[in-house]
Amino acid sequence: xxxxxxxxxxxxxxxxxxxxxxxxxxxxxxxxxxxxxxxxxxxxxxxxxxxxxxxxxxxxxxxxxxxxxxxxxxxxxxxxxxxxxxxxxxxxxxxxxxxxxxxxxxxxxxxxxxx
Amino acid sequence: xxxxxxxxxxxxxxxxxxxxxxxxxxxxxxxxxxxxxxxxxxxxxxxxxxxxxxxxxxxxxxxxxxxxxxxxxxxxxxxxxxxxxxxxxxxxxxxxxxxxxxxxxxxxx
Numbered sequence: 001x002x003x004x005x006x007x008x009x010x011x012x013x014x015x016x017x018x019x020x021x022x023x024x025x026x027x028x029x030x031x032x033x034x035x036x037x038x039x040x041x042x043x044x045x046x047x048x049x050x051x052x053x054x055x056x057x058x059x060x061x062x063x064x065x066x067x068x069x070x071x072x073x074x075x076x077x078x079x080x081x082x083x084x085x086x087x088x089x090x091x092x093x094x095x096x097x098x099x100x101x102x103x104x105x106x107x108x109x110x111x112x113x114x115x
Numbered sequence: 116x117x118x119x120x121x122x123x124x125x126x127x128x129x130x131x132x133x134x135x136x137x138x139x140x141x142x143x144x145x146x147x148x149x150x151x152x153x154x155x156x157x158x159x160x161x162x163x164x165x166x167x168x169x170x171x172x173x174x175x176x177x178x179x180x181x182x183x184x185x186x187x188x189x190x191x192x193x194x195x196x197x198x199x200x201x202x203x204x205x206x207x208x209x210x211x212x213x214x215x216x217x218x219x220x221x222x223x224x
Contacts, residue, residue, distance in 0.1 A: 033212070042203070042216035043159075050210060058211075090158055096210070101166060102147060104205070104212050106158040 003027065004107035006091050011112045013078070013085065021076045021110045023091030031096035032074035033104070036060060037088040049074055050096050078112065086114045121204050121215035129223050134191040136218050138204030141185070147207040148180055150189045152200045153217065159203055163189065194222045 004025045013019045023032065031050050035043040045058030049068040063082025068074055074093075078085045088111050094104040118141040128134045136150075147166055151159035163178040165171045165187065171178045177190040187206075191198055201217040 031210075040216075043214040045211060048211065056210075092212075094212075101164070102207060103149065103161065103164055104207075105161060106151075109158045 004091060004093055004105060006089075006107040006110050008110060009108065011110055013112060013114050015114065016080045018077055018079050019112070021078070021089055021091075021112070023074045023076065023107060024072055025074075025091075025093045025107075026072060027093055027105070028071075029093035029095055029105075030071070031094045031102075032068065033092040033094075034058075034064070034066065034074070034076045035090045035092065037090060043090065046076065084114075085112055087112060119204055119206055119213050119215040121202075121218050123216060124219040125221055126218055127221045127223055128194050130194060130196060132194050132222075134194045134198065134220055134222070136189040136191075136202050136204075136220065138187045138189075138215055139185055140187070140204075140206045140213075142206065142208040142213075143182075143185065145182075145185075145206040145208040148178070148187045149205040149207075149212075150176075150178060150187075151203040151205060152198075153203055154200045162202075191220075194220075196222045196224050198222050 007022045033048040034046040047066040049055035065077045090109050091107040092104045120139045150163045153159045165178040165180045175192045179188045201219050203217045204215040
């Protein structure tokens with residue numbers, strides 16, 4: 001089946017810990033994205049990548065880091081510098097066509113809770 | 116600032132009625148427009164995409180786009196309780212997708 005997988009589904013972090021959220025896609029999409037969603041809020045872009053070995057900061061990149069070593073994978077690390085990391089984290093991907101009919105699809109999400 | 120505005124609701128409609136969801140956007144360069152449905156605790160699911168002015172129908176869903184007015188809407192005909200969810204509007208003016216905060220819809224049996 002083609003799609004986007006995220007793991008783990010639930011993640012608990014202690015204060016001061018770094019944690020890494022996994023995102024893998026087999027849709028052959030060039031672009032991948034990380035969003036954060038807080039209760040009752042919209043999606044806020046953390047980082048996005050249009051191509052392997054390149055990525056750009058979104059609106060709320062502070063306290064997060066990413067890598068894009070493979071087309072299929074775009075892991076997100078939530079560092080201890082992120083003061084309020086409890087949220088629902090969504091990974092998405094798209095073909096990255098400029099204009100045209102590019103469409104974004106989402107993985108199932110990871111719910112991170114700080115203990 | 117590339118803003119996407121939606122009425123947060125909640126919007127309540129009786130079963131079988133038409134639900135109308137609205138969205139306005141600020142960037143006139145936006146070329147692609149999307150509606151996603153998000154059930155509580157789940158990730159967004161694509162319902163409709165629209166790229167040209169006018170209407171696009173898919174089953175019980177109709178998306179309407181008016182670029183001159185910077186307005187996109189979603190109509191849900193014959194609303195069902197299973198349509199109860201939050202509906203997110205998204206636009207893509209360049210490399211990024213921009214989302215509204217969503218409209219919560221409740222279909223009352």
